[in-house]
Amino acid sequence: MAKQEDDFKKVISHAKEYGYVFQSSEIYDGLSAVYDYAQNGAELKKNIREYWWKAMVQLNDNIVGLDAAIFMHPTTWKASGHVDAFSDPLIDNKDSNKRYRADVLVEDHVAKIEAKIEKEVKKAAKRFGDAFDKEQFLITNQRVVDYQEKVTTILKRLGKSLEEEDLADVKKLIEELEIACPMSGSKNWTDVKQFNLMFGTKLGASAETAMDLYLRPETAQGIFVNFLNVQKTSRMKIPFGIAQTGKAFRNEIVARQFIFRMREFEQMELQFFIKPGSQKEWYEKWKENRMKWHMSLGLGEDNYRFHDHEKLAHYADAATDIEFRFPFGFKELEGIHSRTDFDLTKHQEFSGKKLQYFDTEENKNYVPYVVETSIGLDRMFLAVFSNALQEEELENGTTRTVLKLPAVLAPTKAAIFPLVKKDGLPELAHEIIDDLKWDFNVIYDQKDAVGRRYRRQDANGTPFCITVDHQSLEDKTVTIRHRDTMEQQRVAISELKSIIHKEVDMKSWLMKM
Numbered sequence: 001m002a003k004q005e006d007d008f009k010k011v012i013s014h015a016k017e018y019g020y021v022f023q024s025s026e027i028y029d030g031l032s033a034v035y036d037y038a039q040n041g042a043e044l045k046k047n048i049r050e051y052w053w054k055a056m057v058q059l060n061d062n063i064v065g066l067d068a069a070i071f072m073h074p075t076t077w078k079a080s081g082h083v084d085a086f087s088d089p090l091i092d093n094k095d096s097n098k099r100y101r102a103d104v105l106v107e108d109h110v111a112k113i114e115a116k117i118e119k120e121v122k123k124a125a126k127r128f129g130d131a132f133d134k135e136q137f138l139i140t141n142q143r144v145v146d147y148q149e150k151v152t153t154i155l156k157r158l159g160k161s162l163e164e165e166d167l168a169d170v171k172k173l174i175e176e177l178e179i180a181c182p183m184s185g186s187k188n189w190t191d192v193k194q195f196n197l198m199f200g201t202k203l204g205a206s207a208e209t210a211m212d213l214y215l216r217p218e219t220a221q222g223i224f225v226n227f228l229n230v231q232k233t234s235r236m237k238i239p240f241g242i243a244q245t246g247k248a249f250r251n252e253i254v255a256r257q258f259i260f261r262m263r264e265f266e267q268m269e270l271q272f273f274i275k276p277g278s279q280k281e282w283y284e285k286w287k288e289n290r291m292k293w294h295m296s297l298g299l300g301e302d303n304y305r306f307h308d309h310e311k312l313a314h315y316a317d318a319a320t321d322i323e324f325r326f327p328f329g330f331k332e333l334e335g336i337h338s339r340t341d342f343d344l345t346k347h348q349e350f351s352g353k354k355l356q357y358f359d360t361e362e363n364k365n366y367v368p369y370v371v372e373t374s375i376g377l378d379r380m381f382l383a384v385f386s387n388a389l390q391e392e393e394l395e396n397g398t399t400r401t402v403l404k405l406p407a408v409l410a411p412t413k414a415a416i417f418p419l420v421k422k423d424g425l426p427e428l429a430h431e432i433i434d435d436l437k438w439d440f441n442v443i444y445d446q447k448d449a450v451g452r453r454y455r456r457q458d459a460n461g462t463p464f465c466i467t468v469d470h471q472s473l474e475d476k477t478v479t480i481r482h483r484d485t486m487e488q489q490r491v492a493i494s495e496l497k498s499i500i501h502k503e504v505d506m507k508s509w510l511m512k513m
Contacts, residue, residue: 074211
């Protein structure tokens with residue numbers, strides 16, 4: 001656990017030092033759980049969003065996009081159940097006066113048991129080498145089997161207690177597991193209470209006439225209330241989907257873990273409308289599709305897993321999370337839910353307006369069912385960034401810090417260096433930039449020795465470094481260096497565009513799906 005914490009501190013520090021993420025309002029001592037995306041972070045975030053949008057909308061002829069407003073009529077949130085049921089179970093420690101999410105305390109306890117399983121697997125893999133069969137080991141090693149049974153028992157009980165809103169049993173579970181306050185080590189807990197997560201605000205010119213509103217806690221409802229508008233104006237036939245990216249807001253009392261859990265965050269969601277009765281089939285299809293999207297980025301198959309929900313939300317008949325191995329353990333990255341017809345039916349009931357689809361093949365109206373995929377853009381950013389940050393030992397005994405971002409997502413695709421700051425080399429370097437910048441985000445760097453510039457761009461995640469030297473003036477060739485391999489090649493300036501394009505083109509990456 002100490003190594004995990006150390007690794008995570010390095011991620012946070014690197015994100016600030018290299019212009020990816022800053023603490024919001026830092027000159028005023030910051031605002032808890034609110035962050036700003038800096039110059040490189042804004043580019044990385046944009047590239048992740050575009051990679052998702054191209055895969056979900058542009059490449060599917062039965063999915064269209066939407067950009068709904070953050071403010072919505074307050075009855076929206078009554079209909080969706082957020083006013084009455086959008087809350088977290090919170091518990092206070094009486095000695096430290098710190099507040100925690102009760103379910104997260106239990107999940108963190110489970111994560112420690114899972115870490116023990118992982119440790120046993122690594123030890124066995126080292127002992128048996130190529131002959132090691134992980135699947136067989138997991139079901140035959142008694143210690144591992146006991147750990148897994150313990151995990152299953154705890155999660156099932158937690159899910160049942162939360163589903164039945166038996167908060168007393170949640171507290172009892174925390175006490176039985178002897179979970180201590182991470183800050184003080186105290187086990188002196190209050191009762192568990194529910195806390196609504198929505199931010200309230202006002203709309204109107206005066207306090208007397210202002211309407212009570214909420215900042216949206218999710219983007220999905222903007223899709224549901226626009227279902228018929230989109231379906232009719234685009235003449236979509238079921239099955240079809242509506243996708244959206246945008247900000248959402250939750251008053252997280254226990255916001256933590258950097259950008260993993262924030263009060264202002266961005267979601268990338270798809271609501272896929274289908275015939276009632278076909279939800280199981282589409283649920284499985286979207287599970288497969290979304291995992292393929294993640295795999296296309298090459299972050300490592302072992303870093304992903306599905307985690308089926310023990311406790312289903314009130315609107316779902318099936319739900320799973322795609323979990324990612326963050327520096328602090330496996331946590332939810334994306335949710336896939338079979339939402340049935342709950343949302344459209346509720347909005348139909350509360351608005352008095354029909355939200356039904358006329359099926360010409362069956363010659364009847366019905367309220368469609370929905371399968372949802374919802375991924376946190378900020379969490380995806382953290383997954384990509386933390387996975388990419390590596391310390392490498394080189395053959396000469398030195399080490400380098402390198403941010404091995406997928407080239408398709410990297411904020412800057414190439415850095416162009418003049419070997420020296422004279423003899424016309426800077427001018428030729430700028431000519432190359434002026435040509436490449438129409439197609440790629442590129443930068444000019446002339447400070448320090450070339451070796452230091454390489455290291456700086458490695459740590460910044462730049463896939464290519466291009467050095468202009470005196471030979472470049474004679475034969476119009478340059479040295480191009482690859483970040484991951486540090487291999488250097490002499491190539492014609494005229495070839496640079498095609499070389500870079502081959503490595504960063506979204507088509508070649510998405511074709512891996």
